[in-house]
Amino acid sequence: MVNNILETNRSFIDPNAEPEVSIVMPCLNESKTLPVCIRKAQEAIAQLRIPGEVVIADNGSTDGSQDLARSLGARVVDVPVRGYGAALRWGIQAAKGRYIVMGDSDDSYDFREAVHLVEKLMLGYNFCIGSRLRGRIMPGAMPWKNRHLGTPVLTWLVNLLYPAKFSDVNSGMRAFTKNAFNRMKLESDGMEFASEMLVKAAVLGLRVTEVPITLHKDGRDRAPHLRPWADGWRHLKYILLFAPKYIYWLPGALLFLVGALLTLVLNLSPSGEFVYFGNLRFNDHWIVVAALSCLLGYELILTGILAHLYMLTHRLQQRSHRMDKLVNSINIERIILLAAAMIIGGLIFEFSVIEVWLKSNFGPISGIRAAVTGMVLILMGAQTLFSGFFYAVLVDKYGKQSPPPDWSVTPTESKPS
Numbered sequence: 001m002v003n004n005i006l007e008t009n010r011s012f013i014d015p016n017a018e019p020e021v022s023i024v025m026p027c028l029n030e031s032k033t034l035p036v037c038i039r040k041a042q043e044a045i046a047q048l049r050i051p052g053e054v055v056i057a058d059n060g061s062t063d064g065s066q067d068l069a070r071s072l073g074a075r076v077v078d079v080p081v082r083g084y085g086a087a088l089r090w091g092i093q094a095a096k097g098r099y100i101v102m103g104d105s106d107d108s109y110d111f112r113e114a115v116h117l118v119e120k121l122m123l124g125y126n127f128c129i130g131s132r133l134r135g136r137i138m139p140g141a142m143p144w145k146n147r148h149l150g151t152p153v154l155t156w157l158v159n160l161l162y163p164a165k166f167s168d169v170n171s172g173m174r175a176f177t178k179n180a181f182n183r184m185k186l187e188s189d190g191m192e193f194a195s196e197m198l199v200k201a202a203v204l205g206l207r208v209t210e211v212p213i214t215l216h217k218d219g220r221d222r223a224p225h226l227r228p229w230a231d232g233w234r235h236l237k238y239i240l241l242f243a244p245k246y247i248y249w250l251p252g253a254l255l256f257l258v259g260a261l262l263t264l265v266l267n268l269s270p271s272g273e274f275v276y277f278g279n280l281r282f283n284d285h286w287i288v289v290a291a292l293s294c295l296l297g298y299e300l301i302l303t304g305i306l307a308h309l310y311m312l313t314h315r316l317q318q319r320s321h322r323m324d325k326l327v328n329s330i331n332i333e334r335i336i337l338l339a340a341a342m343i344i345g346g347l348i349f350e351f352s353v354i355e356v357w358l359k360s361n362f363g364p365i366s367g368i369r370a371a372v373t374g375m376v377l378i379l380m381g382a383q384t385l386f387s388g389f390f391y392a393v394l395v396d397k398y399g400k401q402s403p404p405p406d407w408s409v410t411p412t413e414s415k416p417s
Contacts, residue, residue: 022100024103027058031063034068038054042073048115053097057079075094092181103173111173113130130175130212131167155169185317203242244304248300255294259293262286263291284369287372309391335384338384350375
């Protein structure tokens with residue numbers, strides 16, 4: 001079945017047609033390994049039997065890499081912005097193929113294996129990553145800390161925070177359709193470009209699969225451009241950027257519920273009396289802890305909603321079904337009413353304290369629980385009001401975004417290989 005589909009795609013090829021597949025390599029002084037990489041890429045295109053091109057995205061080489069690449073039949077794109085991500089973004093944007101393959105130009109990847117990745121795209125997948133951890137890692141090809149610490153930890157984190165099942169998030173050999181690339185709207189200039197691509201593929205719901213590949217020891221005679229700790233931290237920061245559920249909503253909801261429960265229980269008992277939870281005893285001073293928990297939790301929830309809406313409007317520039325429901329049910333008028341109710345509720349608590357104080361002829365009273373609770377409600381009302389105005393600005397932009405994409409072509413395979 002698979003072979004029949006692939007043979008259908010390979011039939012009736014016009015040798016003068018525009019490239020259908022583009023193999024893109026970032027390059028910065030790689031004259032030693034460029035020839036073998038370009039040759040293997042050209043062999044892969046020949047095996048696919050579809051028109052193709054090799055694109056070298058040069059990041060300012062000073063060793064003649066550009067002229068060498070042209071002499072070998074590759075197309076060179078000069079990239080004025082330094083960085084791994086910048087080179088790939090410019091190279092992929094300039095690529096003419098509807099299938100894109102990316103991989104390093106240091107001979108650590110065998111581009112002949114790209115055939116299997118492109119075949120997955122032909123079957124209807126939007127994105128295919130070559131997994132080194134499910135394939136082979138040749139001796140000396142990957143440092144111990146990358147293989148057993150950096151890559152597994154980042155892979156686990158991406159799979160935890162996003163609806164993904166990657167086995168090797170740091171693999172540099174990937175294939176995707178040009179349409180999927182345009183949908184992802186990638187921005188990063190540095191090494192975190194690799195994580196941004198996977199995170200956005202997961203968030204957008206692209207149909208993703210993997211194939212095992214081999215990682216070889218690179219052919220450089222100098223140190224690699226990669227800085228493990230600094231680049232690892234940049235990857236981690238980007239992975240966390242698109243995960244409001246775990247960064248904001250879950251901790252915020254937990255803090256708010258704990259604070260609200262403690263505030264409620266303390267206010268149901270007269271000031272000065274202890275409140276017991278089993279063997280635990282809480283007095284008036286715990287209302288301050290409850291207030292802190294409520295305010296911090298509520299702020300995290302509001303910030304998470306705004307961060308997610310900002311991500312959709314500015315980083316992905318599209319709508320989502322979940323946010324559509326939220327936007328349709330919450331508008332600025334309802335937010336103002338909620339904020340007003342909170343502030344009025346808080347003032348009622350504060351006036352109750354003043355009333356007790358007046359009745360005591362301005363003498364000492366025990367009203368800390370009601371006073372702090374009123375303060376919390378007033379502050380939460382203010383937070384709601386001012387966050388609501390920012391929410392309204394984002395919603396206005398959100399309504400102008402395109403609807404969630406419908407990836408209409410269904411892969412013929414039921415699961416990745």
